[in-house]
Amino acid sequence: MKALVLAGGSGSRLRPITHTSAKQLVPVANKPVLFYGLESIAEAGIREVGVVVGDTAPEIQAAVGDGSAFGLQVTYLRQEAPLGLAHALLISRDYLGDDDFVMYLGDNFIVGGIKEIVDQFAAERRTSDVAARIMLTRVSDPRAFGVAELDEQGRVVRLEEKPSEPKSDLALVGVYLFSPAVHPFVERLKPSRRGELEITEAIQGMLDAGLPVHSTVISGYWKDTGNVTDMLEVNRLVLESLEPARHGEVTDSELIGRVRVEAGAAVHGCRIVGPVVIGSGSVLRDSYVGPFTSIDRDCRVTDSEIEYSIVLRGASISGVRRIESSLIGREVRITPAPSVPRAHRLVLGDHSQVQISG
Numbered sequence: 001m002k003a004l005v006l007a008g009g010s011g012s013r014l015r016p017i018t019h020t021s022a023k024q025l026v027p028v029a030n031k032p033v034l035f036y037g038l039e040s041i042a043e044a045g046i047r048e049v050g051v052v053v054g055d056t057a058p059e060i061q062a063a064v065g066d067g068s069a070f071g072l073q074v075t076y077l078r079q080e081a082p083l084g085l086a087h088a089l090l091i092s093r094d095y096l097g098d099d100d101f102v103m104y105l106g107d108n109f110i111v112g113g114i115k116e117i118v119d120q121f122a123a124e125r126r127t128s129d130v131a132a133r134i135m136l137t138r139v140s141d142p143r144a145f146g147v148a149e150l151d152e153q154g155r156v157v158r159l160e161e162k163p164s165e166p167k168s169d170l171a172l173v174g175v176y177l178f179s180p181a182v183h184p185f186v187e188r189l190k191p192s193r194r195g196e197l198e199i200t201e202a203i204q205g206m207l208d209a210g211l212p213v214h215s216t217v218i219s220g221y222w223k224d225t226g227n228v229t230d231m232l233e234v235n236r237l238v239l240e241s242l243e244p245a246r247h248g249e250v251t252d253s254e255l256i257g258r259v260r261v262e263a264g265a266a267v268h269g270c271r272i273v274g275p276v277v278i279g280s281g282s283v284l285r286d287s288y289v290g291p292f293t294s295i296d297r298d299c300r301v302t303d304s305e306i307e308y309s310i311v312l313r314g315a316s317i318s319g320v321r322r323i324e325s326s327l328i329g330r331e332v333r334i335t336p337a338p339s340v341p342r343a344h345r346l347v348l349g350d351h352s353q354v355q356i357s358g
Helices: 033-043 057-064 085-091 115-127 182-187 199-208 228-240
Strands: 002-007 048-053 073-078 101-105 108-110 132-138 146-150 156-161 170-178 213-217 222-224 249-251 254-256 259-261 266-268 271-273 276-278 283-285 293-295 300-302 305-307 316-318
Touching: 002 033, 002 085, 033 057, 033 101, 033 108, 048 057, 057 073, 073 085, 085 101, 085 182, 085 199, 108 170, 115 132, 115 170, 115 213, 132 199, 156 199, 156 213, 170 199, 182 199, 199 213, 254 259, 271 276
Parallel strands: 002 048, 002 101, 048 073, 132 213, 249 266, 254 271, 259 276, 266 283, 276 293, 283 300, 300 316
Antiparallel strands: 101 170, 108 222, 132 170, 146 156, 146 170
């Protein structure tokens, strides 16, 4: 079995961070989201991985390399434009050959990995004619997802992409398992009203043709880390299992709970309430760092307060009260605004009523 990891896409919901960085490389707990997926694939026993890349290909390739750091053999597959999940599968046809494969969206995060479902699909393929298996989870607003409708026996009967009136609350998770039977249905697709080749339409074609498509409803944690709120939530989740350690320098500071100070980091005169991770080369001085905060390598935090946030490599925060629920990009500089006299400038129409406090 092979894996196909989708690491293209523009990451529009994470702008402006993704104007200069691939969305799959934005870190949670100081490790890129994409790496968690690659580790899950390796844990499932898969070794051959095709990584679909787009405009951020150089950055993805520099981070992942040949895959040997993950125990994988990585081949890069160029997608000229983000024209849908099924389009990524279409351009990967020669690489996939006649092998079964997992398609994994590189910005998705699944607690517990995918080993169990991969093993289940492999066993099914040995004993039955199952053509695909999809992962589903219950969501509060299914209109933003591909949605599955199941019959009374729990079999998949219909899929629809981002329906205005969903037939269920079961959303497709960004992991799919396919046999080679999917390829002819992908090749027949026409662009949807979004201008994309929809994987849901390909799977629906398989269902209409009578091919068995099984599903697994997961009860564990899943997130599409496509926006800041979800990134912060995944960061919180990963930090919940953080192992505390003091490999760096800590002086005149109070460290409470699960705090990890990496080698080469320095903490002076600070109060840090975990879970918190501080990356190598970062220096924190006279500051407060609150729970669920990740500070990447080579950052500076001085005379400031921050919590429930992600700070990317090389950022500097000085003299600022108070930062929370924030995603701060690489090499960002945050300082206090200069003090200026306060004034109100008004343009008021006839018979206006205005109340000004302070």
